[in-house]
Amino acid sequence: MLPPDFVITSTLKVGVVYKIEAPELIQTNEAHYFTVVAIAESDNFLVLSTTQLHNKVNYLQKKGYDLDTLAHIVPTESNGLTQNSYFNCNQYYTLTKNELIDKVKENKLNIAGNFNKEEYNTLVKAITLSEVNDIPNFLLKYD
Secondary structure, three states: OOHHHHHHHOOOOOOOEEEEEEEEOOOOOOOOEEEEEEEEEEEEOOOOEOOOHHHHHHHHHHHHHOOOHEEOOOOOOOOOOOEEEEEEEEOOEEEEHHHHHHHHHOEEEEEEEEOOOHHHHHHHHHHHHHOOOOOOOHHHOOO
């Protein structure tokens, strides 16, 4: 097995898709897909995927959020998603590099794939439409 710090150091970049078990963030032990959308020093900003479109649409409508802040990404071999996925770009999670390394150590993080520039730009468009997502725009860049 590769050292956990190497796993994260060699994969951590904007657009990487991790499958993470994070009950402390999302109140379920089931692993979900998270995509890194911005990095600022030790903080990594991730958005969460869901396959439950109708539940998420209902949630956004109740909150009064623009439905275009729900970014649809089609699964591909390179992004590692297994179903049509919807990213709620009104909400993000911040995890440090060390927290990601700990997830690898605990066997609670797997690398799923990487978004291409077009997929990443779909997320950025939805983030910029959000009235509540406060990730600074200058951090939203695909390298």
